[in-house]
Amino acid sequence: MTATDPAKPAPLPLDPAIAPPGTRNFRDAGGIPADRWHADQNGETLVPTHCCFCGVQCGMYLRVDNAGKVFGVEPRNHDINRMRLCPKGINAYQQVNHPDRLTSPLMRRSRYEEFKEASWDEALDFTVSEIRRIQAAHGNDAFGLLGGASLYSEKTYLVGKFGRVALKTRHVDYNGRLCMVSAAGANKLAFGIDRAANPFSDILLTDCLLIAGSNVGECFPVMTQYVWGARDRGATLIVIDPRETAIARTADVHVPVKPGTDSAFFNAVLHVIVEEGLTDEAYLAAHTTGWDEVKKTVQAYPPARSAEICGIPASQIVQVARMFAGADKAMAFHARGIEHHSQGVENCLSVINMCVATGNLGKPGAGYGTITGQGNGQGGREHGQKADLLPGGRSIMNEEHRRQICRIWGIDEADLPPAGTSMMEMVWQMQRQEIRGLIGICNNPFVSLPNYGAVKQGYDTLDFHAQFDFFLSETAANAHVVFPVTVWAEDEGVMANTEARVVKHNKAQEPPAGVRTDTWVMCELARRLGVGDKFDFAGSREVFEELRIASAGTVNDYYGITYERLEATGGIAWPCPSTEHPGTPRLFEDGRTYHPDGKIHMQVVEWHPPMDAYTEEFPLSLTTGRTVAHFLSGNQTRRLGALVEQTPRPWVEVHPSHGFRDGDPVRVVTRRGSEVFPALVTEAIRPDTVFIPYHWPVPTAANALTIDALDPRSKIPEYKVCAARIEAAERVDEVPAPPTAPGRQAYPETQVSRTDPLPPTSSQGRGTAERS
Amino acid sequence: MMGRTIFIDPGRCIGCQACVSACRECDSHRGKSMIHLDYTDPGQSVASLPTVCMHCEDPVAPCAEVCPADAILVTADGVVQQADTTRCIGCANCVNACPFGVPKIDLQAKLQMKCNLCYDRTAYGLAPMCATVCPTGALFYGTLEELQAERPGVQVADSFAFGDVVVSTGVAMVVPADKVQWPVPGGLPVVEVNGVDVR
Numbered sequence: 001m002t003a004t005d006p007a008k009p010a011p012l013p014l015d016p017a018i019a020p021p022g023t024r025n026f027r028d029a030g031g032i033p034a035d036r037w038h039a040d041q042n043g044e045t046l047v048p049t050h051c052c053f054c055g056v057q058c059g060m061y062l063r064v065d066n067a068g069k070v071f072g073v074e075p076r077n078h079d080i081n082r083m084r085l086c087p088k089g090i091n092a093y094q095q096v097n098h099p100d101r102l103t104s105p106l107m108r109r110s111r112y113e114e115f116k117e118a119s120w121d122e123a124l125d126f127t128v129s130e131i132r133r134i135q136a137a138h139g140n141d142a143f144g145l146l147g148g149a150s151l152y153s154e155k156t157y158l159v160g161k162f163g164r165v166a167l168k169t170r171h172v173d174y175n176g177r178l179c180m181v182s183a184a185g186a187n188k189l190a191f192g193i194d195r196a197a198n199p200f201s202d203i204l205l206t207d208c209l210l211i212a213g214s215n216v217g218e219c220f221p222v223m224t225q226y227v228w229g230a231r232d233r234g235a236t237l238i239v240i241d242p243r244e245t246a247i248a249r250t251a252d253v254h255v256p257v258k259p260g261t262d263s264a265f266f267n268a269v270l271h272v273i274v275e276e277g278l279t280d281e282a283y284l285a286a287h288t289t290g291w292d293e294v295k296k297t298v299q300a301y302p303p304a305r306s307a308e309i310c311g312i313p314a315s316q317i318v319q320v321a322r323m324f325a326g327a328d329k330a331m332a333f334h335a336r337g338i339e340h341h342s343q344g345v346e347n348c349l350s351v352i353n354m355c356v357a358t359g360n361l362g363k364p365g366a367g368y369g370t371i372t373g374q375g376n377g378q379g380g381r382e383h384g385q386k387a388d389l390l391p392g393g394r395s396i397m398n399e400e401h402r403r404q405i406c407r408i409w410g411i412d413e414a415d416l417p418p419a420g421t422s423m424m425e426m427v428w429q430m431q432r433q434e435i436r437g438l439i440g441i442c443n444n445p446f447v448s449l450p451n452y453g454a455v456k457q458g459y460d461t462l463d464f465h466a467q468f469d470f471f472l473s474e475t476a477a478n479a480h481v482v483f484p485v486t487v488w489a490e491d492e493g494v495m496a497n498t499e500a501r502v503v504k505h506n507k508a509q510e511p512p513a514g515v516r517t518d519t520w521v522m523c524e525l526a527r528r529l530g531v532g533d534k535f536d537f538a539g540s541r542e543v544f545e546e547l548r549i550a551s552a553g554t555v556n557d558y559y560g561i562t563y564e565r566l567e568a569t570g571g572i573a574w575p576c577p578s579t580e581h582p583g584t585p586r587l588f589e590d591g592r593t594y595h596p597d598g599k600i601h602m603q604v605v606e607w608h609p610p611m612d613a614y615t616e617e618f619p620l621s622l623t624t625g626r627t628v629a630h631f632l633s634g635n636q637t638r639r640l641g642a643l644v645e646q647t648p649r650p651w652v653e654v655h656p657s658h659g660f661r662d663g664d665p666v667r668v669v670t671r672r673g674s675e676v677f678p679a680l681v682t683e684a685i686r687p688d689t690v691f692i693p694y695h696w697p698v699p700t701a702a703n704a705l706t707i708d709a710l711d712p713r714s715k716i717p718e719y720k721v722c723a724a725r726i727e728a729a730e731r732v733d734e735v736p737a738p739p740t741a742p743g744r745q746a747y748p749e750t751q752v753s754r755t756d757p758l759p760p761t762s763s764q765g766r767g768t769a770e771r772s
Numbered sequence: 773m774m775g776r777t778i779f780i781d782p783g784r785c786i787g788c789q790a791c792v793s794a795c796r797e798c799d800s801h802r803g804k805s806m807i808h809l810d811y812t813d814p815g816q817s818v819a820s821l822p823t824v825c826m827h828c829e830d831p832v833a834p835c836a837e838v839c840p841a842d843a844i845l846v847t848a849d850g851v852v853q854q855a856d857t858t859r860c861i862g863c864a865n866c867v868n869a870c871p872f873g874v875p876k877i878d879l880q881a882k883l884q885m886k887c888n889l890c891y892d893r894t895a896y897g898l899a900p901m902c903a904t905v906c907p908t909g910a911l912f913y914g915t916l917e918e919l920q921a922e923r924p925g926v927q928v929a930d931s932f933a934f935g936d937v938v939v940s941t942g943v944a945m946v947v948p949a950d951k952v953q954w955p956v957p958g959g960l961p962v963v964e965v966n967g968v969d970v971r
Binding site for chain 1: 783784785786787788789790792793794797814816817818819820899901904905906907908909921923924927948
């Protein structure tokens with residue numbers, strides 16, 4: 001029977017004998033260390049920091065023993081996650097002292113040699129001599145630099161500066177190009193600012209939540225608490241996704257659109273909203289430009305037409321329109337599902353048009369947001385790591401912006417290179433030998449870029465390739481020089497999460513002997529290239545001071561954010577122009593955008609089919625995505641035993657109508673290649689669509705099959721749809737073990753991924769909870 | 773039902789296994805997870821369900837009742853503890869007796885292990901590690917009032933019928949508000965739901 005709960009029980013007496021070692025004070029204080037950092041009784045320290053993985057940036061404590069080594073994790077009652085963590089966050093600490101860590105530079109003069117451990121001087125000197133040789137023979141732009149959005153903002157700032165000032169090359173880009181640049185492009189076109197409009201807490205206040213192309217449950221698990229909080233208040237939930245994901249399973253409406261048809265769907269929704277008179281005309285008249293053209297365009301998308309394009313019932317379009325426009329306050333969130341397309345920017349704009357037309361903006365519980373995939377996907381491009389951006393989100397094409405930055409950097413305007421090309425375009429330039437040397441910093445394009453064949457060919461054509469990483473990634477294993485750098489817990493720095501809230505990560509342990517910070521390596525390379533005076537930074541704190549000044553007065557204003565304020569507040573959303581400014585968690589509250597005229601510039605969106613044409617030979621859509629246990633290219637998570645055990649290998653999700661049984665070897669063929677995966681037969685996917693998670697390298701890499709078509713504006717690859725066929729095969733392809741440094745044995749706990757040919761046991765591909 | 777306990781809400785479970793990882797990380801049996809995560813209808817649905825120890829109250833926890841070595845102790849506040857290492861003989865009687873399939877045996881160590889509701893944490897007012905981290909609230913730790921304050925109208929059950937035997941538990945399960953009297957599909961008839969005899 002249930003339970004009527006008696007009055008609140010008296011607190012149990014505290015018995016020191018049963019307290020776990022070292023955490024007494026922490027626990028006594030109800031989850032926050034009584035004296036903040038030191039919950040020390042037996043030498044244990046709790047260091048407040050954030051997870052290194054996705055854009056939610058959950059707060060956590062790292063447990064540090066009395067020898068100064070990270071050995072565990074403790075949930076932290078931070079605003080963002082309120083103690084919650086996902087399996088990646090719980091296991092993240094295990095990579096800090098992982099046996100696969102690189103602890104010495106690796107070097108070889110050609111790809112035909114084996115790696116040998118080298119001294120830092122040797123590796124740095126060789127790299128500098130190669131940079132000089134290539135640039136002297138082929139020009140400065142023959143050397144490229146690719147950064148990463150898992151780096152702290154200080155380091156991404158330094159990547160941009162290092163590329164332009166030390167390498168003097170135009171070819172600087174970053175792996176956030178594969179993440180949310182479509183959303184960024186759309187937001188900038190419509191609002192003049194590149195970030196989500198609302199904090200997570202606004203989700204709790206909404207009446208209707210629309211989630212498009214985002215497997216929130218697996219990719220951003222901790223965000224589901226906000227979704228459920230809204231549901232508890234009675235909010236309706238709409239999910240647009242070709243797969244019935246865990247969050248779609250419980251939605252009021254799940255619209256299983258065919259991959260690559262999102263803007264046709266949203267145009268039809270707006271068509272119905274207009275037809276039924278559900279637009280907010282007063283808001284449109286006061287705050288927008290371009291509405292008449294948008295209204296005219298969506299007339300061409302009646303529900304019947306879009307229903308046919310999207311492969312769904314027309315009634316669902318009407319239902320979504322009424323539900324979204326009829327709600328008092330509605331919010332729309334999207335992620336890579338609608339952004340990873342050759343029309344990614346247009347897809348995002350079609351969602352923005354829907355929000356704006358219904359006046360859902362600038363209020364608690366009403367707005368839009370893009371959910372960042374990488375931890376610093378948001379902050380990673382704000383300070384000059386992207387090909388076309390300078391610090392503070394300034395445009396590299398804008399004369400005034402160039403002048404400002406040259407003044408701050410102390411260089412001649414003529415020496416600042418023009419805009420470069422995007423990450424995938426740089427690979428094509430490598431194939432053509434226009435780029436002959438490359439430094440990659442904490443990225444793994446061999447797994448993360450589409451069309452692996454082209455990527456491998458491009459990297460193999462390079463005369464010289466250096467990588468920074470803390471594990472030997474598949475890409476680093478192909479390099480000439482590998483610099484062993486710190487993991488997130490060995491340095492301090494800031495990241496901007498999905499809400500554009502800047503949070504501070506703290507240093508929990510000293511790096512192992514032989515390992516340096518990325519900051520140190522870049523500054524040392526710059527010194528040897530003769531520009532050491534521009535890179536005289538002792539650490540992140542000094543870089544951040546320069547970053548603050550470089551961003552002052554721009555839209556991406558960090559000037560008012562200091563390390564001390566971040567530690568005291570738990571995070572500040574930019575823009576924050578002065579040290580007294582509280583930050584800007586919610587945009588457009590005064591109805592003004594960041595365009596000079598203060599208006600929302602609505603953009604016309606026309607749907608066009610995906611770039612890879614369906615034919616009789618390739619009739620199905622292949623789409624890709626993540627699984628909850630792994631992160632991006634898997635270089636980190638494929639080495640953590642618990643996560644490998646949870647999801648040891650990729651699979652292909654197919655509908656039962658294709659006649660396969662669970663575990664059958666299925667060959668997936670596209671115009672780029674073919675690979676064999678075990679089948680996971682499920683009704684949770686459209687019959688005309690197959691799905692493969694993308695965290696593994698060849699021969700089990702979804703990205704050996706995906707197409708390298710790009711969105712013309714954002715240059716994001718079309719990962720989420722290409723034409724494919726499936727056929728029966730003999731045996732599944734085996735997952736290779738992650739590469740390790742020469743002389744090291746692969747970590748045994750990760751070997752399960754090599755030997756387990758079994759398909760996953762559930763529709764979401766998760767393994768059994770315990771293998772025993 | 774004890775005052776402050778775990779409530780399991782399968783409707784919110786996303787199958788992420790954060791609870792499984794968290795259980796592995798907590799101090800009382802570090803390195804081993806005591807949580808079962810089941811996929812209830814693979815092939816048709818992505819539904820999943822975590823099972824922690826239900827901390828049976830009535831009759832006295834079956835695992836403790838059948839233990840020949842008196843190794844499984846029940847505390848005054850109703851927490852069924854994992855086996856006392858000085859007493860456990862690894863006979864696995866508890867594994868056979870548990871109607872929820874919870875205890876695990878380490879055959880080499882001849883030791884039973886199970887969820888002890890993170891006694892090391894709850895004794896100090898903290899939630900168990902699994903319920904602390906659960907991203908969706910599928911595992912909630914608190915009182916029924918606290919649960920209902922967060923989720924208005926929520927219905928819970930803390931008695932389960934196994935044939936003629938009804939087991940009341942210290943841990944409760946959230947059940948759909950309109951389906952509180954549904955028998956378990958393919959299962960045994962429901963005898964009592966929320967204090968009402970439904971025979």
